[in-house]
Amino acid sequence: MNLLCRCISFIFSPLLVPTWAMILVARVSILTLLPANYIWCAICVIFLLTCILPLSTFLLLYKRGLISTPSLNNRTDRTIPYIITIFCYCICAWMMVRARTPLWLPMFFIGASAATAVNTIINLWWKISGHAAAMGGLTAMTFLIALYHLEITDMYPWISAAIILTGMVMSARVYLQRHTLMQVFLGVANGFLCIWISSFLI
Secondary structure: OHHHHHHHHHHOOOOOHHHHHHHHHHHHEHHHHOOHHHHHHHHHHHHHHHHHHHHHHHHHHHHOOOOOOOOOOOHHHOHHHHHHHHHHHHHHHHHHHHOOOOOHHHHHHHHHHHHHHHHHHHOOOOOOOHHHHHHHHHHHHHHHHHHOOOEOOOOHHHHHHHHHHHHHHHHHHHHOOOOOHHHHHHHHHHHHHHHHHHHOOO
């Protein structure tokens, strides 16, 4: 069970969820009508900016002794990495605006930036789940695609899958004793609400 929970935590790490989200958008939304090379280029850029770049900086911070572990298990380690992550999300949003993508797409990254900013502030005093916030944001995205009629397929299976996966990630974080129930519930609420609210700012 411990290995399973670690695998779930890794696969749905906050560093990977933006990439999964973009793959999902490319699969279920009207963006699938774009040429495949455009879509995969966007996915690769998002992977580089929201996973590889932040992870590289986390490892650099770890080697310099500025954080105690690259996995950011300690609450006090999270401030600088979270600020770096916010910056990366903002770059993604800016690049999408420059590429003239539909505005609802960069707003997802604006919402992710807001959720990470809220996590950063709360983590100054209390540990809140970044994994749960990322999954809450992903779930909100599936709801919003359906709400705005951006889908090209039935969204109910995808919404159901997002909810189930979110529950699995929350359970894994609690089982591994990385967070309490309250920390994962508030993390999901933060991610969901920030993405949801940002979508109405268009």
